[in-house]
Amino acid sequence: MNSRPAPFDDLDRKIVTALMANARTSFAEIGASVGLSATAVKRRVDRLRETGVITGFTATVRPSALGWRTEAYVEVYCEGAAPPRRLAEVVRNHPEIAAAMTVTGGADALLHVRARDVEHFEEVLERIRQEQFIRKTISVMVLSHLLPDSPEAGVTQPAPDDAPGMR
Numbered sequence: 001m002n003s004r005p006a007p008f009d010d011l012d013r014k015i016v017t018a019l020m021a022n023a024r025t026s027f028a029e030i031g032a033s034v035g036l037s038a039t040a041v042k043r044r045v046d047r048l049r050e051t052g053v054i055t056g057f058t059a060t061v062r063p064s065a066l067g068w069r070t071e072a073y074v075e076v077y078c079e080g081a082a083p084p085r086r087l088a089e090v091v092r093n094h095p096e097i098a099a100a101m102t103v104t105g106g107a108d109a110l111l112h113v114r115a116r117d118v119e120h121f122e123e124v125l126e127r128i129r130q131e132q133f134i135r136k137t138i139s140v141m142v143l144s145h146l147l148p149d150s151p152e153a154g155v156t157q158p159a160p161d162d163a164p165g166m167r
Contacts, residue, residue, distance in 0.1 A: 008053065011034055011035075011036065011044065012044060012048060012053070014030075014033070014034045015030055015034060015041060015044055015045060015048070016048065016053065016054065018030045018033065018034070019045070019054070019057075023057040023058070026038070027039075027041040027042045027045070028041075060151070060154035061154060062154065063114055063153075063154065067116055068114035068115065068116065069115075069116060069117055070114070070115045070116065070117050070118055070120065070121045070141070071112075071113065071114050071115075071141070071142040072112075072113050072115075072121055072139050072140060072141045072142060073110060073111065073112055073113070073139070073140045073142070074110070074111040074113055074125065074128065074137050074138070074139045074140075075103075075106075075107035075109075075110055075137060075138040075139075075140075076107060076108055076109040076110070076111060076128070076134055076137055077106070077107055077108055077134070077135045077136045077137070077138075078108045078109075078133050078134055078135060079132075079133050079134075079135045080133070082108055082133050082134075084102050086133070087100070087102065087108070087109050088100070090128070090131050091109075091111060094113075094124060094127060094128060096113050096114055096115050096120075096121075096124045097111050097112065097113055097124075098112045098113065098114050099111070099112040100112070107138070111128070112152070113125075118141075121139075121141075125137060125139060
């Protein structure tokens with residue numbers, strides 16, 4: 001097996017850029033804009049998928065259309081050193097957490113939380129705080145998105161019907 005990374009040239013970059021702008025763009029349309037046939041674009045996209053450059057295709061949905069009308073970022077501070085694996089286990093138990101990452105600085109992790117409303121957000125926050133190793137949280141509510149077309153402004157999964165407090 002070859003350990004060298006797969007080649008990634010300017011045409012690949014243009015194809016990926018076109019797909020990121022609109023994943024439903026046809027190979028023929030992309031080909032016309034980059035100077036390749038639809039077949040050549042398909043071969044390149046297949047290679048980019050096989051090598052892990054393209055990891056998937058999704059639909060971006062306005063969160064409020066799915067019932068998520070409240071959004072916040074929550075800094076999580078842990079007692080001692082909470083391993084990232086343990087934090088990952090915890091956040092998987094909360095369907096309202098749209099994204100989670102470990103971070104530098106004072107906090108141990110940063111959570112992106114979506115909820116129906118402020119009351120639902122408060123329920124989510126209380127469930128998160130029940131974890132024994134979480135010392136404190138600091139929340140920042142999102143008022144508006146200054147870049148409304150950014151991935152953070154959308155959601156790629158529906159609000160679960162069976163999430164606690166979703167009645």
